[in-house]
Amino acid sequence: MSATTTARPVSAEETGRRIEEILDRLSASGEPAGAAAAEELVRCLMDFYGSGLARVLHLLSAAPGDPLPRLLGDELVASLLVLHDLHPEDRDTRIGRALDSVRRHDLEVAGFDERTGTLRLRAAASGGCGCGSGTGAQEAAEAALACFAPEVRAVELEAAPALLQIGTKTR
Incomplete structure (x- = not known):
């Protein structure tokens, strides 16, 4: 994917359901360490993306004018864009x-x-x-x-x- 293409639409509800199903399967597998690690992984990813979204909102509201230079100059936002091949x-x-x-x-x-x-x-x-x-x-x-x-x-x-x-x- 490149910055000129758009990401595939994802339903938050569907994604949440899939995550719950996967975590339930891991819990049912009888390996508590694996289930705990998966839950911790989900928490870490949620924290990472939550911080990125908070930063985007802050940078968008920080000053008038074109927000793109502020977004691209921010390490967290830039890393998220690069991670998903969306950086322009x-x-x-x-x-x-x-x-x-x-x-x-x-x-x-x-x-x-x-x-x-x-x-x-x-x-x-x-x-x-x-x-x-x-x-x-x-x-x-x-x-x-x-x-x-x-x-x-x-x-x-x-x-x-x-x-x-x-x-x-x-x-």
């Missing part, structure tokens, strides 16, 4: 959005391997010492990418080139 932005745009959310590390994309899902990043040239952003940058990028671009399965941070100092010879 392409992968590269979402990667850029993720890196924007950790801009203090000043990272730029060096390349993406479609086959492995590996994103190569490097510290952007900022006129500084050229010493890169360190492991904190990679961890921050990985966390942001998990929400905005989960197709990125690995992040590699390229070492910044060494800065050569060229001066005049003094006598």
Whole structure:
């Protein structure tokens, strides 16, 4: 499914009935641990989607104007859209959005391997010492990418080139 297609209509009543039937079957199976785990799973999913819907409502009512940028910029809402293949932005745009959310590390994309899902990043040239952003940058990028671009399965941070100092010879 893509953002240009619509999701199959789902009846809340029918879905609720199906969930109850499945939980009842698991309870009747005689494995209390399995039934308890299934109930916990349903609670976790309900909490996750409930939080997402609450966030959508908050972002829609937060300010006048086009709410789409606010929705797409929110990690929880974006992750729900990506999870269901409903996000209207392409992968590269979402990667850029993720890196924007950790801009203090000043990272730029060096390349993406479609086959492995590996994103190569490097510290952007900022006129500084050229010493890169360190492991904190990679961890921050990985966390942001998990929400905005989960197709990125690995992040590699390229070492910044060494800065050569060229001066005049003094006598």
